[in-house]
Amino acid sequence: MSGPVDLNAASAFVAATGLELTEVTGARVSGHIEVGPQHHTPWGVVHGGVYCTVVESAASVGASTAVAERGQFAVGVNNSTDFLRPMVAGRLDVVAEPVQQGKTLQLWLVTLARAEDGKLVARGQVRLQNVQLPGGV
Numbered sequence: 001m002s003g004p005v006d007l008n009a010a011s012a013f014v015a016a017t018g019l020e021l022t023e024v025t026g027a028r029v030s031g032h033i034e035v036g037p038q039h040h041t042p043w044g045v046v047h048g049g050v051y052c053t054v055v056e057s058a059a060s061v062g063a064s065t066a067v068a069e070r071g072q073f074a075v076g077v078n079n080s081t082d083f084l085r086p087m088v089a090g091r092l093d094v095v096a097e098p099v100q101q102g103k104t105l106q107l108w109l110v111t112l113a114r115a116e117d118g119k120l121v122a123r124g125q126v127r128l129q130n131v132q133l134p135g136g137v
């Protein structure tokens with residue numbers, strides 16, 4: 001599958017982040033998120049949970065796309081996200097790519113970089129398990 005993905009239709013939780021995916025394949029996911037006051041902690045910077053959600057979402061969409069033809073989807077079993085620099089507002093470019101894709105497990109690396117200068121704001125690694133879709137064989 002390639003082209004825009006409407007996460008609003010899939011998950012109100014993810015939609016609340018504002019993440020927009022523009023490329024989705026089993027080997028790469030890319031998109032962006034505009035962060036601002038709606039994402040802030042009480043101290044005025046973007047909450048780390050936003051980054052964790054974006055990392056998990058991008059990795060899950062890509063990993064699930066990679067195994068969809070087998071009647072499977074991928075569920076996260078570990079998310080390790082590093083917060084590298086604080087952000088108040090602006091556009092972040094999101095890129096997710098697999099590190100390893102096996103029969104039962106996948107490992108994806110996701111980066112969030114400031115669109116203005118390419119500096120990393122956060123990076124995460126998600127381990128996912130491939131499981132049968134409900135009602136699948």
